[in-house]
Amino acid sequence: MSELISALDVAYPTGKTAETHPWVGRRAPDRALATDRGAARLYELLHAGRFVLIDLAGAADLREAGAAWGDRVDAVRATADPRSDLAALEALLVRPDGHVAWASDAARRATRLSDLRSALEAWCGPA
Numbered sequence: 001m002s003e004l005i006s007a008l009d010v011a012y013p014t015g016k017t018a019e020t021h022p023w024v025g026r027r028a029p030d031r032a033l034a035t036d037r038g039a040a041r042l043y044e045l046l047h048a049g050r051f052v053l054i055d056l057a058g059a060a061d062l063r064e065a066g067a068a069w070g071d072r073v074d075a076v077r078a079t080a081d082p083r084s085d086l087a088a089l090e091a092l093l094v095r096p097d098g099h100v101a102w103a104s105d106a107a108r109r110a111t112r113l114s115d116l117r118s119a120l121e122a123w124c125g126p127a
């Protein structure tokens with residue numbers, strides 16, 4: 001009920017097909033993370049007002065793909081509590097307003113790099 005009243009349950013349309021991850025367009029949950037920069041909450045990573053690519057799988061290829069947008073995107077390697085809803089994800093791209101622009105889990109591993117690049121170009125412009 002509180003999400004409804006506060007409008008935190010708002011999900012923006014993605015304009016994509018059914019292959020889009022269910023989290024895309026929704027507000028990212030503010031969960032505790034252990035990052036390569038130390039412990040932080042997800043929303044703390046958004047304080048710079050930039051997109052944040054959160055690598056939850058320890059996949060260097062994701063961070064490398066995001067590096068081309070490094071002037072607009074902060075890439076962070078992180079781990080989430082195994083009981084957290086973030087634990088099922090391998091990575092997510094969070095917009096500066098806290099909404100998920102792109103997400104990947106094990107089921108989307110085969111296309112995650114091309115999907116990430118597409119999302120980065122759609123949201124952040126050309127590399």
